Amino acid sequence: MQLFKDQILKVSNSLTGEKEVFKTVKEGYVGMYVCGPTVYSNVHLGNCRTFMSFDMIFRYLKHLGYKVRYVRNITDAGHLENDADEGEDKIAKKAKLEQLEPMEVVQRYTVDFHETLKAFNLQPPSIEPTATGHIIEQIEIIKEILAKGFAYEVNGSVYFDIIKFSESNTYGKLSGRKLEDMIANTRDLAAQDEKRNPQDFALWKKAEPQHIMRWPSPWGDGFPGWHLECTAMSTKYLGETFDIHGGGMDLKFPHHECEIAQAEASSGHSPVNYWLHANMLTLNGKKMSKSTDNNIYPDEIFSGDNRILSKPFAPSVVRFFMMQAHYTSILDLGNDALLASEKGYYRLMDALKTLEKIEPSESSSFDVANWQKACYDAMNDDFNTPVLIAHLFDAVKRINLIKEGQETISKADKKVLQDSVNTFVFDILGLVDQDNNDNNATTINGVINLLIDLRNNARANKDFATSDKIRDELLTLGVQLKDGKEGTTFSLN
RNA sequence: GACAAGGUGGCUGAAUGGUUAAGGCAAUGGUCUGCAAAACUAUUUUUUAUGAGUUCGAAUCUCAUCCUUGUCUCCA
Numbered sequence: 016m017q018l019f020k021d022q023i024l025k026v027s028n029s030l031t032g033e034k035e036v037f038k039t040v041k042e043g044y045v046g047m048y049v050c051g052p053t054v055y056s057n058v059h060l061g062n063c064r065t066f067m068s069f070d071m072i073f074r075y076l077k078h079l080g081y082k083v084r085y086v087r088n089i090t091d092a093g094h095l096e097n098d099a100d101e102g103e104d105k106i107a108k109k110a111k112l113e114q115l116e117p118m119e120v121v122q123r124y125t126v127d128f129h130e131t132l133k134a135f136n137l138q139p140p141s142i143e144p145t146a147t148g149h150i151i152e153q154i155e156i157i158k159e160i161l162a163k164g165f166a167y168e169v170n171g172s173v174y175f176d177i178i179k180f181s182e183s184n185t186y187g188k189l190s191g192r193k194l195e196d197m198i199a200n201t202r203d204l205a206a207q208d209e210k211r212n213p214q215d216f217a218l219w220k221k222a223e224p225q226h227i228m229r230w231p232s233p234w235g236d237g238f239p240g241w242h243l244e245c246t247a248m249s250t251k252y253l254g255e256t257f258d259i260h261g262g263g264m265d266l267k268f269p270h271h272e273c274e275i276a277q278a279e280a281s282s283g284h285s286p287v288n289y290w291l292h293a294n295m296l297t298l299n300g301k302k303m304s305k306s307t308d309n310n311i312y313p314d315e316i317f318s319g320d321n322r323i324l325s326k327p328f329a330p331s332v333v334r335f336f337m338m339q340a341h342y343t344s345i346l347d348l349g350n351d352a353l354l355a356s357e358k359g360y361y362r363l364m365d366a367l368k369t370l371e372k373i374e375p376s377e378s379s380s381f382d383v384a385n386w387q388k389a390c391y392d393a394m395n396d397d398f399n400t401p402v403l404i405a406h407l408f409d410a411v412k413r414i415n416l417i418k419e420g421q422e423t424i425s426k427a428d429k430k431v432l433q434d435s436v437n438t439f440v441f442d443i444l445g446l447v448d449q450d451n452n453d454n455n456a457t458t459i460n461g462v463i464n465l466l467i468d469l470r471n472n473a474r475a476n477k478d479f480a481t482s483d484k485i486r487d488e489l490l491t492l493g494v495q496l497k498d499g500k501e502g503t504t505f506s507l508n
Numbered sequence: 509g510a511c512a513a514g515g516u517g518g519c520u521g522a523a524u525g526g527u528u529a530a531g532g533c534a535a536u537g538g539u540c541u542g543c544a545a546a547a548c549u550a551u552u553u554u555u556u557a558u559g560a561g562u563u564c565g566a567a568u569c570u571c572a573u574c575c576u577u578g579u580c581u582c583c584a
Contacts, residue, residue, distance in 0.1 A: 029512095049584090050584075051584090052583095052584075053582080053583075058584095059583085059584070061583090061584055062583090062584045063584085064584075065584040066584075068584095105582070105583095187511090190511070190512070190579075190580090191511060191512060192510080192511055192512090192579095192580080193510095193511090196510060196511075197510085197511090197580075199510085241582080261584095262584065263578095263583085263584025264512080264513070264577090264578060264579080264584075265578060265579065265583060265584060266579095266583080266584065267512075267578090267579070268511080268512085268579055268580070269579085269580080269581095270583090292513090292584095293584070294513070294514090294577090294578085294584095295513090295577060295578060295584080296584090297576090297577070300576080300577095301576090301577090302576095302577065302578085336520090339520075339521065339522095339531085339532070340520085340521060340522090341521085341522075343513085344513090344514080344521080344522090345513075345514065345576085345577060345578090346520095346521090347520080347521095349519085349520085351519050351520075351533080351534090352519070352520050352521090352533085354519095354533075355519070355520060355532060355533035355534080356520080356532075356533080357533095358532075358533060358534095359531090359532045359533065360532095362532085362546095363532095365546085365547095369547095399522080399523095401521065401522050401530085401531070401532095402522060402523085402530075402531080404522095404531065404532075405522070405530050405531035405532080406530095406531085407531090408531055408532070409531085412547095412548085415546095415547055415548070416547090416548070418547075418548095419540095419547065419548060421548075474542075477542075479542060479543075482542090483543080483544085486544080486545085487544095490545085495545070495546075496545075496546085497545070497546040497547075498540095498541065498544090498545080498546075499540095499546075499547070500540085500547095504546085506546085
C-alpha cells in the first residue's frame with residue numbers, strides 16, 4: 016500500500032521556519048538522519064523524548080508506505096571536553112575517571128541506551144553507525160574541504176574557515192544568526208588559540224601523547240571533530256542530499272549549522288531538505304539538571320525510586336504522556352501530568368478491549384470513514400499526535416456508547432475502526448498494552464475471573480460483605496472490577 | 509547582551525484571522541448500581557502573560573513590556 020500518494024504530509028522545516036509539503040528526493044523513499052547520543056553517561060530523559068518523537072515519525076512514514084532508511088549514530092569519540100586547550104574528549108575523560116578502557120565506557124552506555132529505548136518501545140533505526148567506525152570517511156571529507164580551500168591546518172589540527180566559507184555561502188541560516196553578530200558577541204579570550212577566528216571549528220584535533228583515543232591521519236595522530244561524524248555518516252548512507260535531518264533544538268547551533276557548512280564546503284550543495292527539531296522536556300517547569308537535583312532517569316520513573324513522583328509509571332504511560340504534546344512544543348513533566356496521562360492511557364486501552372467484544376449491527380450510527388480521515392489529517396499536519404489522540408478519545412467514547420447500546424456499528428465499519436485504532440495506537444504512536452505484556456497474563460486473568468464468579472454468586476445471595484471484600488481487596492492489589500450491563504469486567508492498573 | 513522557541517482554564521495541552529478556544533485529568537450534579545467504581549450525561553475557563561495597534565473580525569498579525577526554556581562553551 017502506498018498511502019503517501021493520497022496523503023499530503025506537511026512538516027515544519029526549521030530551515031525555512033515554515034510548514035511545507037513533504038516531497039522526497041526519490042519517490043517512495045525517505046532518507047532520515049537523527050543525531051544520536053554521546054555514550055559517556057546514562058541516557059537522559061530529554062534525549063528519550065527526542066528519539067521517541069523521531070521514532071513516531073519513522074513509524075508514520077513507514078505506515079504511509081515509504082521505504083525509509085533511518086540512520087541514527089552513536090557518538091563514541093570526538094566530543095571535545097574543552098575546545099580551547101588540551102582537547103581531551105568526553106569519552107576519554109570518563110575512561111580515566113573510572114579506570115576503564117574508553118571502549119568499555121562506550122559499551123556500557125550503549126547497552127544502557129538500547130535497553131532504555133527498548134523499554135519505551137522504540138524501533139531500532141535501519142543503520143546505527145559509530146563515529147569510530149568511520150574515521151576514514153571523516154578524513155576523506157577533511158581532505159576534500161582542505162582541497163576546496165575552506166579549511167586550514169595548524170600544528171597537526173585542521174580547522175574549518177568560517178570567514179572563507181562566508182564569502183561564497185551563508186553560515187548561520189539554520190539558526191538565524193548573522194556572522195557579524197557572532198563575531199561582535201565573541202569576547203576574544205583565547206589569545207593562545209590556534210584558530211584564525213573564534214567561530215572556526217575543529218575538523219581534526221591533534222592528539223597529545225597521553226591521549227588514549229587516537230588515529231593516524233595525513234596531519235599526524237589525532238581524532239575527528241564532533242560535527243564531522245554526522246556529515247560523514249549521513250553522506251555515506253543517505254547521499255549528498257537527503258530528506259530529513261532531525262535532532263533536539265539544542266543541536267541547531269552550532270552542531271547542525273556546522274554540518275550544513277561542512278557538507279556545502281565538501282559537496283557543494285545543501286545536504287538536507289527538511290530540518291526537523293524536537294523541543295525540550297522540562298521537569299516541574301524547570302530545566303533538568305543534575306546539579307540542582309531537578310533530574311530523573313527513565314529507570315527511576317519505571318521503578319518509582321525517585322523523589323519527584325508519587326508512584327512508578329509504566330514506560331507506555333510515559334510514552335503516551337509525551338505523545339499528548341506536539342514534538343515542537345516544550346513539554347513539562349510532573350507528577351500530576353503523569354497521573355492524568357496514566358488514567359487516560361488505561362481508558363484508551365480498556366476501550367480497545369471493549370471494541371474486540373462488541374457485537375456489530377446492521378448499520379453504523381456514525382461515520383467511521385470520516386473519523387479515520389480526521390486521524391490521518393492530524394498526522395499529516397506535521398505529525399500532530401495530540402490531535403490524533405483527541406480523535407482516538409472520540410473513538411473511545413463511541414465504543415463505550417456502542418457497548419451501552421446507544422450507538423451502533425456495522426460489521427464492515429467495526430473492522431475499519433478496529434484496524435485503524437490498532438494501527439494508530441500500537442504501530443504509529445508505538446504504545447504497548449502493558450497488561451497483555453505480562454507472561455502470566457493468562458493465569459492472572461483466569462484467577463480474577465474466578466473471583467468475579469464468586470463475587471457475583473455472593474451478590475446474588477445478597478452477601479454484600481463477601482462481594483465487597485473481594486472487590487475492595489482486588490482493588491488494593493491494583494485490579495479494578497467494573498460492573499456493566501453485560502457482566503463484570505476488570506482492568507489492571 | 510545576541511539569536512531561537514514559547515507564555516492558553518484547577519493541572520496538562522491542541523487550535524496560528526472567521527459562528528459555542530479540541531482532547532486528557534480534576535471537580536460538581538444526573539443516569540446506571542445493593543452500594544461504589546467504571547461507563548454515559550450535563551455543568552465548570554465570559555477568555556488566550558500585560559499594555560497598545562492593524563482588521564468587519566485576533567489566542568492567531570504588528571509594536572512595547574514582563575516572564576520561561578534553549579543556544580552562543582559539550583549537551584536531544
